Amino acid sequence: xxxxxxxxxxxxxxxxxxxxxxxxxxxxxxxxxxxxxxxxxxxxxxxxxxxxxxxxxxxxxxxxxxxxxxxxxxxxxxxxxxxxxxxxxxxxxxxxxxxxxxxxxxxxxxxxxxxxxxxxxxxxxxxxxxxxxxxxxxxxxxxxxxxxxxxxxxxxxxx
Numbered sequence: 001x002x003x004x005x006x007x008x009x010x011x012x013x014x015x016x017x018x019x020x021x022x023x024x025x026x027x028x029x030x031x032x033x034x035x036x037x038x039x040x041x042x043x044x045x046x047x048x049x050x051x052x053x054x055x056x057x058x059x060x061x062x063x064x065x066x067x068x069x070x071x072x073x074x075x076x077x078x079x080x081x082x083x084x085x086x087x088x089x090x091x092x093x094x095x096x097x098x099x100x101x102x103x104x105x106x107x108x109x110x111x112x113x114x115x116x117x118x119x120x121x122x123x124x125x126x127x128x129x130x131x132x133x134x135x136x137x138x139x140x141x142x143x144x145x146x147x148x149x150x151x152x153x154x155x156x157x158x159x
Contacts (some may be wrong), residue, residue: 015081040060073115
């Protein structure tokens with residue numbers, strides 16, 4: 001019985017796979033976003049901008065911010081899984097300390113709300129179809145309301 005318990009306790013190290021995968025994904029996305037930022041800025045400094053007009057420039061930087069936010073989500077997932085299953089003594093800022101799966105879900109959903117806002121802003125900037133954007137805005141608002149409700153009522157409680 002003791003051997004089975006020990007064997008099962010070691011299976012938690014399987015969570016290193018998604019934790020490391022999320023960390024690698026985070027690093028890759030953040031580096032890509034940084035390279036894209038440099039590429040655009042260098043083009044502007046050289047006087048050969050890769051994007052035409054203010055609207056195009058804003059849209060490109062919004063896409064880059066979205067990349068940074070997604071990289072941040074992957075990083076939070078990596079830290080959260082590692083902290084929950086491998087080592088709860090990982091040095092993290094107090095706001096990022098995760099003690100329950102509900103903590104991880106709440107942090108991720110909070111970032112999802114921000115990403116939805118950024119994506120919607122990007123759509124607003126490039127939108128040329130009249131008032132049809134209201135349907136997209138209503139859809140995004142409904143999702144944000146549902147996530148907010150979940151965080152405040154249903155998802156933020158742990159035993």
